[in-house]
Amino acid sequence: MGGRLPLFRDLLPRGLLGRSVLIILVPILLLQAVALQLFYGGHLDVISRRLAGGVAGDVAMLVELLQRETIEDRSWIFREASWRLDLALAFEAGARLNAVERRASMPLLPLEEDLNRALEERLRLPFDTDWQSDPRSVIIRVQTPDGVLHVEAPRKRLFTATLYLFVIWLVGSALLLSAVAVVFMKNQVRAIRRLAGAAEAFGLGRDIGTIKPEGAAEVRQAAQAFNRMQDRIRRFVGQRTDMLAGISHDLRTPLTRMRLALAMLPRSADTEEDLSALTADVEEMERMIAAYLAFARGEGTEQAAPADLVELVQEVAAKARRSGATVEVVAPSGLMLPLRADALRRCLGNLLDNARRHGRLIMVAVDTVSRGEPGDEAAPAWAQITVDDDGPGIPAAGREAAFRPFASGAPGGTGLGLAIARDIVRAHGGEIALEQSPLGGLRARLRLPV
Structure with missing residues (x-):
């Protein structure tokens, strides 16, 4: 478990925009996956079996009628099948059904499987289905004792357009929600990025001025708090700098007088060393004051x-x-x-x-x-x-x-x-x-x- 969690974290988006969109879309996609499974595994399966059973029953009935009539008397069956059942028939006398490889033309749908199963249950004769020759029809070939019956059934009798509408609704709603989520979250993330950039620039000592609060209420509140913080820090630094500048000025005045007094004192061999030491001390004090003031100012201007x-x-x-x-x-x-x-x-x-x-x-x-x-x-x-x-x-x-x-x-x-x-x-x-x-x-x- 411990080794899998870091890998899972690595797969997650690193940015707030990606994670926010992921949080919004994952529940929607899971819900749509459940709905698709219920539709695909339940409603579509039932409808497909019923439609396939209807076509298989019609084909079985036609085969039975053809076997009861002579070849010369079968024309009415062909005519009625075309008119009433929307099935085009052709009979090849004396032909034998050749075994062909069955290839699924619609692998994601149960249509071919359901049709083959229904034909096996109702015909009890060798048969073959061809889904490749005609994009609008499926050709069913049935081996009868005196030849091969070709039945051309429209695919609309085996297929419902509800599936298309359902898939379009799933994909379209997911894309629409994704676009809306990305647009709205980009606006929120833009405000956060702007706030982060302002904080970084202010931390680097750049005068960025106040930032405009925008985005969600919490982001606006953070921006307003940042503006107030900037103002307080500027006032604090300004007051400290002014105070230390005043102290520096006040201290430099007596130090300047001391240096002037030391320079005007009469020098002799006995006092030269002491006066030089005092002058060095005054100069050191001036350097220290300048260093303290520079440290307090922080070179921030x-x-x-x-x-x-x-x-x-x-x-x-x-x-x-x-x-x-x-x-x-x-x-x-x-x-x-x-x-x-x-x-x-x-x-x-x-x-x-x-x-x-x-x-x-x-x-x-x-x-x-x-x-x-x-x-x-x-x-x-x-x-x-x-x-x-x-x-x-x-x-x-x-x-x-x-x-x-x-x-x-x-x-x-x-x-x-x-x-x-x-x-x-x-x-x-x-x-x-x-x-x-x-x-x-x-x-x-x-x-x-x-």
């Missing part, structure tokens, strides 16, 4: 636009080299992606700054990898950036904790570099992970959707 990822990486690497880092870049000639370029520069700058503080050599590689199974070229791709250093690295148990805000293990760090980097990468719909580097230190692996 920038909109994604097509940009060359390789060019952006080269720019960040060049800036790191000017700061004294040894950086080598391995990348293709170009890779265009929808990026929030300033935010991604900050992300890569934080990663290179961390690598520069912990190691001497930094390797940056850019390439693309598939999101599906290996060898699945149809699967969408990731743009992958790896930043390797030859520093001491981070133990596997502590790598996830390194992404937490204010988790700093290096002197002079704010503990926000990796947290900001993760926020920026996730805002692009990507992911970031820390691994063991081939250089012996730490590898930061970024993946962005192409």
Whole structure:
């Protein structure tokens, strides 16, 4: 049982539209199958046996009459059979009935079987039925003692048009219900897809505005709730950013006065070291305030636009080299992606700054990898950036904790570099992970959707 359920789940449609239509159509098809079985196995079977019995009885009566009359006196029987019974007769004197292979021309209907059974019961003579020669009639050949009687019976005497009407009703109603179900469910699924797309875009930091509620009442309710959630999140982020911007401004004012005062103090050999340390502390405080403000803002005001990822990486690497880092870049000639370029520069700058503080050599590689199974070229791709250093690295148990805000293990760090980097990468719909580097230190692996 456990092995069969996953297989059954694999056969089900994955989309809501397919599953909804399936839920609607399966009971209808089962009901129609039961109705068809009742009709086919009950009503049609009875009607077919009765019609076949009537034709077989007429043929048996004609055979009996012909055997009682001489060949010269049989003309009236032929005439009456054509007029009253709608049966065309022909007699082949002295002929013998050759055995022929019986092929079913209507395999889904019991007509041929019922006719053969009825003829066997009533004739008690060798016979043969031909359903192939004439599409409008069935030819019955009966072996009599003095020859072969050919009886041409119209198929309408053996067949009822009710079956056609019933099958047309079954197929037509199923197709009509399928079309109605698909049209209505597509409208509902379109609203859900639109809501899912809006949620995804909002999660990636794009300003999509409010979405128009449409579809069923529950879907409209979800869309309205999503619009209210967007509004609350925007107000919250705006209030937090404004508050921290105000705090930053208030703190920078006294820090600026302190720097100015430190710059104006008379310097001597005894005070130079202390003044330099105080100036460095003030500069560090300014950097920390700027980092806190950037983390709180989340780089959320920038909109994604097509940009060359390789060019952006080269720019960040060049800036790191000017700061004294040894950086080598391995990348293709170009890779265009929808990026929030300033935010991604900050992300890569934080990663290179961390690598520069912990190691001497930094390797940056850019390439693309598939999101599906290996060898699945149809699967969408990731743009992958790896930043390797030859520093001491981070133990596997502590790598996830390194992404937490204010988790700093290096002197002079704010503990926000990796947290900001993760926020920026996730805002692009990507992911970031820390691994063991081939250089012996730490590898930061970024993946962005192409």
